[in-house]
Amino acid sequence: MSCKGCSASVIVTDAEVEQLVKEQLALEVDLVDDRVYIERLSRCQECPSLAYTNTCGHCGCLVQFRAKLAYKTCPDPSGNRWLTITK
Numbered sequence: 451m452s453c454k455g456c457s458a459s460v461i462v463t464d465a466e467v468e469q470l471v472k473e474q475l476a477l478e479v480d481l482v483d484d485r486v487y488i489e490r491l492s493r494c495q496e497c498p499s500l501a502y503t504n505t506c507g508h509c510g511c512l513v514q515f516r517a518k519l520a521y522k523t524c525p526d527p528s529g530n531r532w533l534t535i536t537k
């Protein structure tokens with residue numbers, strides 16, 4: 451599968467996403483717990499801006515990565531969809 455903006459391939463399998471997110475999170479220390487993580491991903495799954503089942507249409511992040519980082523917020527310009535999730 452190609453990206454809408456270029457001809458480069460994009461990650462398509464859950465296993466590839468899982469491996470990439472694992473590598474990206476290896477050096478991160480400010481992470482949310484599993485409850486917050488799952489709730490954030492649930493909001494993403496219901497979001498019309500989610501592309502390819504794993505990419506935020508506003509920031510381009512893999513949501514499985516962004517949702518794990520405590521210091522990140524949902525970048526939806528109409529409002530942070532994670533705002534009501536308590537930590």
Ligand code: SF4
Nearest residue numbers: 494497506524526531
């Ligand atoms: S806008 Fe927010 S809720 Fe929607 S996909 Fe991006 S991070 Fe997830």
